[in-house]
Amino acid sequence: MKPPKFSYHRPGNYAEALDLLDQYGEDAKIMSGGQSLIPILNMRLSTPKHIIDLSRIDDLKGIRQEGNMIVIGGMTRHVEVENSDLIKKKCPLLFEAIRWVGHTQIRNRGTVGGSIAHADPSAELPCVLTALRGEIVIVSKEEEITVSPEEFFLSFLLTSLEPDQLIKEVRFPIIHESCGYAFEEVARRHGDFALVEAAAVIDVDETGRISEALIALGGANAVPFIPEEVERFLIGKKPDETILKEAAVMQLDDLDPEGDIHGSGEYRRHLSGILLEKALCRAADRAMEGVEI
Ligand SMILES: Cc1cc2nc3c(=O)[nH]c(=O)nc-3n(C[C@H](O)[C@H](O)[C@H](O)COP(=O)(O)OP(=O)(O)OC[C@H]3O[C@@H](n4cnc5c(N)ncnc54)[C@H](O)[C@@H]3O)c2cc1C
Known part of the structure; x- marks a missing residue:
């Protein structure tokens, strides 16, 4: 099956993405890697009128250390986590888990923000983030908030995300080297x-x-x-x-x-x-x- 018609938007920065989310609200869906969203659209389990593709937004990409946290931009692809020396050294649990995510092709397209937002209870990243007591940074036009996995994951494929919000980054605490x-x-x-x-x-x-x-x-x-x-x-x-x-x-x-x-x-x-x-x-x-x- 093919999805019903929708308007496609590809903002160049996340301020623009937030404007679009603010404008279209519940009629819009964010697309990051599309690995979960596209099958859902094809099966018509969701029929948004607007798709907001984050793939061109560079300020949502990247992996960095900030104090005692590894911060991963929402639009960072799984493959970048898999190939990151920083993750291997500072976040070895995530490094071990990421290889279990789908196949190479899925990891080439799928993103950290998408995986967390999709909230599949069997997905690896939500499990690792929960074990490490990580944080999810969420932005809307109005505000930026940081929530815990327990506040964020509400049920099967259900999160606390509001229609005008997106995941900006995900923060994984660094464990001590002796762990x-x-x-x-x-x-x-x-x-x-x-x-x-x-x-x-x-x-x-x-x-x-x-x-x-x-x-x-x-x-x-x-x-x-x-x-x-x-x-x-x-x-x-x-x-x-x-x-x-x-x-x-x-x-x-x-x-x-x-x-x-x-x-x-x-x-x-x-x-x-x-x-x-x-x-x-x-x-x-x-x-x-x-x-x-
Ligand atoms: C064959 C196959 C096997 C897979 N196996 C696994 C597996 O073993 N383990 C696993 O964890 N995953 C698996 N996946 C899913 C894969 O990891 C996806 O990449 C992931 O679930 C969604 O990431 P995405 O970037 O593709 O998100 P998308 O498909 O683009 O989006 C998924 C959902 O999240 C929302 N969203 C996306 N980004 C954001 C954001 N930044 N802020 C707010 N909302 C957002 C979208 O609106 C949508 O509702 C598999 C997928 C396939 C097709």
Whole structure:
């Protein structure tokens, strides 16, 4: 199927994009990489009268360090994250996760802002951003605000974005060099969206006890889920196999995964425990590498 007719706008800077959003409001849709939007238009799940293409807006592109944050412009493509030495060094969890996003062709076009705005619960970037307690910078003609992932992701494909707003940039906190990290997922085929995924960061003190634990699960709920009880339980413990195994299944009852043709809800819940255990073990191994006891 083809989409119904729409007017196409390609602003050259984001002030112009904001004017257009302000003018057309609910009748408009932003397009970044188009990797999710175009199929939605073709299936006529959304029928906007105006498409505002951000691809020419250079001030929405790029990766930089700002204090303790890695800041990624909304229009930055996945492939730039994948090839960035700064991301590899300062945001290794994101570096590990980005390769799981679709195929090379998708990563060549898809963008960080688009991935966050689309809010697929199985998408890798929302999961990593949630685990790291990142931030989303949103602009409209009136104001610029910064929100947390918990404020932003409301439900399946639903965010707090208003029709006149766009994602300017996404900010990922830099983890300390001593931290271990791991991203695990299972998908039916390489390049498919994950059935479930787990992101974990662990730091240990000089005695080998866990001093920090940051975790998120994707695909297991309508929005990325932080198992806060697990995080609290791990603090002060030595990260041996028994503790990590116990931690990984502690909050499975708080998950409410949807079932579909790829796997039942119960299977996804079970998989969440397995993947979280794997992520915790790998993150803990990496954290322990630098500790002499
Ligand atoms: C075959 C296939 C496999 C894929 N596999 C995966 C996968 O494994 N993991 C994964 O995470 N993704 C996957 N994707 C999706 C891909 O990552 C997309 O790039 C991403 O979801 C959307 O990014 P985009 O830049 O293409 O956004 P678009 O498709 O342009 O937009 C998506 C939505 O976000 C809105 N939007 C876009 N940019 C902004 C912005 N700056 N501010 C506000 N709203 C905005 C649009 O209006 C639209 O509603 C896959 C896609 C395909 C086609």
